[in-house]
Amino acid sequence: MSRADDFERQGFLVLPGFASAAACDALMTRAEELVAGFQPETVSIFTTHEQTRTSDEYFLSSGDQIRFFFEENAFRPDGSLRQDKALSINKIGHALHDLDPLFNPFSRAPGLAALATELGWKQPLLLQSMYIFKQPHIGGEVTSHQDSTFLYTQPLTCLGFWFALEDATLENGCLWALPGGHALGLKKRFVRTPGGGTAFQVLDPTPLPEEGFVPLEVKKGTLVVLHGLLPHKSGANTSSKSRHAYSVHLIDSTATYPRDNWLLRSPSMPPRGF
Template sequence: MDFTQRDETLNSLQQKIDDTIESSTKTYQSWVRGTVTLPPQNDSSYPTNRCRFFDTHGFILVPSFASPPEIASMKSHMQQMVQNEWNPAQSTHVFRTDEKQLDAQGKSDYFLDSASKTHYFAEKDAMDETGELKEAYRSNKIMALNKAGHGMHTSPGPFRTYTQSSKVVSLLKELGWRDPVVPQSMYIFKQAGIGGEVTSHQDSSFLFTTPRQTCIGLWLALDDATLENGCLWVRPGSHREPVRRQFARNPKHFGDGLVYSGDDGEGDRTQPQMIFRSLDGDGKEVPWDGKLPDGSLPTPECVGLYENGFIPVPCKAGDLLAFAGELDHLSLPNNSSQARHTFQLHCVEGEGAGVHWSKENWLQYPLGEPFMKLNSH
């Protein structure tokens, strides 16, 4: 699928937008806010066309959201951070989303401690059998990275500037967020040749809020993202399905308070830090959760993905893909010679909107340290 075919697909979805505005009652069904009373049609908060697209299909594409200078600044700054901060000999941790995810992310304080700072995670195929970088990557270590995260927006520089920009705040407001805060940001490398797949998942599994789900992913392409180098695939309409499972802190490890520092606390440190908890729900059965649907490969055929309702969304550098936390999405391995860098924000509603961050989430800032609020910028 090229960009022309992508636009044709999105145009066909535009024509299928549900009549989400009930003329008799003057209400609107927002994904993040639920059923809301409509303001007058000339009011600035009246749902825009792309807001309706988002609420109907669970995602929107915003072309040219970031400028070439912004992109260049982010990529240059990331290169400097890796060069100055990451010592693979001291801290090399692999990031995975496959069947070994709990082993990779559920047994190390390095992952938990990345909540409000930047840590570095390697691709599994960049490591040798001893757990060290393969020789081919030692002279160019950035080529071994899967991602950096999860608090990149908390430090001065282009990532924080972008996060606090008026265009990010305006987009969130347009889509219905009233008190957006930023718990997480990350830079994904999707390296040429070794960039691994990201299996089917819902972001709200990892960024759980109550009494309703409010996570939104803001996926910014820093390179052209194509079928060949691992663009995002989404399943339109799946954001109406409940969260299938929750990536939760294990009370057997942390104790009932789910918090500890070092060896403090009441839990059993021999138990895994994280667990996947299946959630009850009456949504569509998704046998590929945490995996790829059968027949996902090879590219570009991807027959299994199309058969199960997924569509690819190729992006040009600077395009933004925004999607709801319950939207089913994935990406395939990058077997091409072109990297696919992205910068991703995850925002949720804050306490001002009556929404609470789950204490069971893996991501917890140090006590007393709040998430970045965006409304004030």
């Protein structure tokens, strides 16, 4: 069975050894450099719990920027950091793939372009990228979700490339996926509201299943490919080991990208392909 057949059947692929250890190490070193240079004038906390999801301007205007988002549990009650800044960041987003000289060529490697074509994307555009730290002890849970909720197109064309830059285990918060769950259809959209801020627009009130998820424990350098409709999640990192990862999300330029999507880019910096 081909990779395209496997992807169509289960909604994800696990491809060990897609990135070299040296390439993973280079991205980790670069992320450390970016965090070291970050002076937090604005504190933005990233959470996937809907009732507290951040919709601040720093977050909403990050589609064509390199911005830094803190872990929920990084701060003391008085607002000071519990530990070093480098161990308090949840993620960097959302345009590393366009603006950083190291992340750009990694994100546009010929092997990724060939894989997108193999899976049926005709004119792929690299829309969003995230460097995810999953910090030791405080790396937050990511609740079950579908990427097309956040990167919606008509028709649906979201595709996720997720790289394990370190070994991902049950202890440090590996991904969990629901095999075949992409056949359930899109449940909701995360949209900008006319009065400012964001909201979830319910498309199908049937909740995503809570059972049937399988853990994706993978080695450093593994690429996990995620269908935009596939329900997936990750647990909190309760271990002393980090779980760094880098993800890039694609859409197809043959589809329409509505302007009420939360992630927008300025006209001067439209999404580019490979």
